[in-house]
Amino acid sequence: MDLSGLVRKSDFEWELPPSGKMRVPGVIFASEELVRAMDQKVWQQVANVAALPGIVRASYAMPDAHWGYGFPIGGVAAFDPEDGVISAGGVGFDISCGVRCMHTGLQVAELKRRQERLADTLYRRVPAGVGSTGRIVLSDGEMHAMLTGGARWAVERGYGTREDLGRIEERGQMKGADPGAVSEQAKRRQRDQMGTLGSGNHYLEVQRVAAVHDPRIAETFALKLDDVVVSIHCGSRGLGHQIGTEFLREMAQSASAHGIELPDRELACAPIRSPLGKKYLGAMRAAINCALANRQILAQITRDAFREVFEQAELALLYDVSHNTCKLEEHAVDGRMQRLFVHRKGATRAFGPGHSELPDVLGDAGQPVLIGGSMGTASYVLAGTAAGMEHAFGSACHGAGRAMSRNEAMKHWRGRKVVDELAGQGILIRSPSMRGIAEEAPGAYKDVTAVVDAAEAAGLAKKVAKLMPLVCVKG
């Protein structure tokens, strides 16, 4: 990205002053190096979002921002409930895609003794990849119950425990979901996909705590050096994809009828108070429940797999975050608390210490913010900060972001070779697709450490622990 025209507010905050149809400024939180590496399209997309009706304060981009569709990936924007809009593109196709991290009660040395067996067991039990299905087939009634109940529905059916729910955003159940707003096609796409990982950049990873950056918060999060944890990255599967598809098109084609002048039609949105806006909100919330239920089921499958290999394993949930959502939240704007619809597209909610949404057990630590890397590279656990609540409505980055396209990656690497090289580093990969492995090669991604360092330096969140992979099941 060309830096001329950007105002450097600090080493990690850059402003795009309002111009043209922008109603508010754009703000990019990143180091100079990361901003320079961003595609110029990110600038355009940040500016376009700033032109949408009802946007409050600014259009934000996180340190891992990259070219998305409509909104940048790594984009955050809040809208006034009265005259603002809601955007399907501002949430994305994989609604409520997110990361869940669980303790295992194991230490690296114990795990290493049965690492191979654990990798094979997880791969056998966790449905992953294109065309995979889960063991559950939802009836119409169960589909309705799942779409309103979320992870709570899954727990009621024996997947996990009630203790899990307090450590999931929305306590595991997104209120206001409207299964009636979800099309039959979307439901059909989901009927046998509960408890599936998906493909692409989705994964289940067994990780070791490789470094502790903040001992005090790490203690609250119960993370110690050489502990083994397991992280799951996936979303709302076919249901979310279909809802995104249908509403993106409908919002784009009806924008002018709603009196919205779109700077780009891919910014497809509708007034929050319009019938279409309300319908999307109900469907999107149902998809959030689908994602929460999906990760809850996957968590139980993971627990069962661990216990098959390690009888003593106790997989307690650290936290479950979503990074593709639009949520109604209260934030201070100009010294006054205001309810806002906050879009986070490839951005993680990062509430500061003591927020009413957080479980009491976190005490004066902020919300755990789970940042995924790629196979072979680090992931991070961060914590929300009080300052971050002021900066970007309590939001932080979500991952590394791709450095090269899938086709470029395929030319650079062979899947088998990537698997062998990582095995040499003690990282076991299991996947149904060697081509998928090549496309997801660690070198195809940006440096996640640079991203989280920038997030911390910008005050969005605080680094707590660094995780390194031991086993990775890729879809």
Next chain:
Amino acid sequence: MLRLDSVFTDVSTRWQHFRHDADVGVRGIGATLAQAFEQAALALTAVITEPTAVRPAHRVEIACENVDPEFLLVDWLNALVYEMATRRMLFGRFEVRIDGSRLDASAWGEPVDLARHHPAVEAKGATLTELRVGREGAGEWLAQCVVDV
């Protein structure tokens, strides 16, 4: 300027992938609008697997309608994404007929075979990003957009 990542060429029709940060751009080029749509569909399959590896064992009929040819492309690709997801199939051959705002098509393919297809990624949906349908300088038809994967 968009950079081409892979190209399959015969005399008049071809498909291409073009670069997008997180996802993949699919582009079909043909002597007619229908051919361009067929090629865009092949480009979509190529995001997932090698199209020539897909046997044309079963035929699926697809129909969509949209007065805007660009949205018709999005609807066509999304119809394929839906059929792939719900039938757990991949498609390697397409025949498209377009009459005004109406598209009727046949897609030939087979159930996903992990060992043979090595499917890299599932397509989530066609986006409106870089969406373009029209005639280019040389009179060829072009149909393209970015697909979320």
